Every structure is written in structure tokens, then in C-alpha cells.
Amino acid sequence: MQRKLFAEWLGTLFLLATVVGSGIMAERLAGGNVAIALLGNTLPTGAILYVLITVFGPISGAHFNPAVTLVFWLRRGISLPESAAFIAAQIVGGLCGVLIAHIMFENPLIDPSETTRTGLSQWVSEFVATFGLIMTILGTLKSRPKAIPMAVGLYITAAYWFTASTSFANPAVTIARGFSNTFAGIDPSHIAMFILMQLLGALAASLTFRWLMRV
Secondary structure: HHHHHHHHHHHHHHHHHHHHHHHHHHHHHOOOOOHHHHHHHHHHHHHHHHHHHHHHHHHHOOOHHHHHHHHHHHHOOOHHHHHHHHHHHHHHHHHHHHHHHHHHHHOOOOOOOOOOOHHHHHHHHHHHHHHHHHHHHHHHHHHHHHHHHHHHHHHHHHHHHOOOOOOOOOHHHHHOOOOOOOOOOOOHHHHHHHHHHHHHHHHHHHHHHHHOOOO
16 A cells, blocks of 8 residues: 555656646747647646556556546545545645656746636536546546556547646646646636536546446
8 A cells, every 4th residue: 555655646746747847848948839838738748647657557556636536436446545545645746746846947836826727618628628537547448458548648638738728637736736836837716616627527427437338
């Protein structure tokens, strides 16, 4: 269990270091072109997910996401105490990843975001993004388990662009990004609704695929 928790902490740390770090780098190099900045943020995120799931999947299952952990608890793949410990490790890991990204790019360590991400379009986007993520995981788990790292990386790469919210789809990521006033940030006052919609999307996907594919 200690190794699993460490894997969830370290994996989420690297995920957030990549999300925030690539966002800072992309914004600095894009010369004000938001599309190029988003692309520079998207590609490293999809790539690191492939790497992290491949590396840590055999150890902890590579959740890195409380919504994913919730789904596997509902499927009785993980106990309630283990789920709570996983979620705590993910949240702490995400915050550590933000701190490391800020150190690498000489940003203030604690720098709450001022980026507005609220409204119906953002909330629906987070529901759709998280539904799709769980759909990808459960569907690939049923049909081709070894392809999960690639499938998740590709899905998030696509979802960055087809959702208005740029697909956070992860409560731990959302919390951590609230402490980064950078390209990847979210105003802390907008976090709660994002998380609610993410959890609802995950629950809806879990129920849908329990019926659809008996998974």
C-alpha cells in the first residue's frame, strides 16, 4: 500500500508539473498567440499521461484522479479506506507538482489563479470531459487493456480542444491549478462547480458502461 500511495503521489506530481510547466513555457514562447500556447500545453500533457500510466499502472493502477478512484471504488476494485488514501495522495501530489513547476520557472510558490472559468459552457464541458475520460478507461479496459495509456493520452489531447474548459476532468488537477496564476490556472472560487461536474460526469459514465458493456 505504501508503494501504491507513493506511485499515486509521484505520478500526480509529474502530471501537474507537466500541465503547469508546459503552460508557462507555452505562454512565454507563443508571443500572444493563444492557439499556439494551448497546443504547447496540450501535447506535453497527452504525452506525459502515456508515460505515467505505462510506468505506474502496474503499481497502483495509475489513477492520478479522484474521479477515477471513485469509479473503481464503485466497481469494488478498491476499498473505501484505500480510495480515501489514494485521493489524499493525488491532491498532495498535484499541489507539489505545481510548486515544482513554479520553482522551475521562477514563479511565486503560492500564486492563486485569477483565471475565470465559470458558467454553463464550462460546467457542461467538465461533465463531458470527465464522462469521456471514464468512457475511455472502462471501454479500453474491456476491449484492449494494454492500450489504456495510449487511449487516455490521446483522449485528453483531443478533449483539450473540443471542450470549452480545456478538459480538466480531474478534481486533484483542478484543486492544484487553483494555486497557479498561469495559463493553466483556475480561480479558486470556481473550483467547486468544476469538481461537482467532474464527479457527476464520472458517475454517469460508470453507470452507462455498467449497462452498455457490463464493466
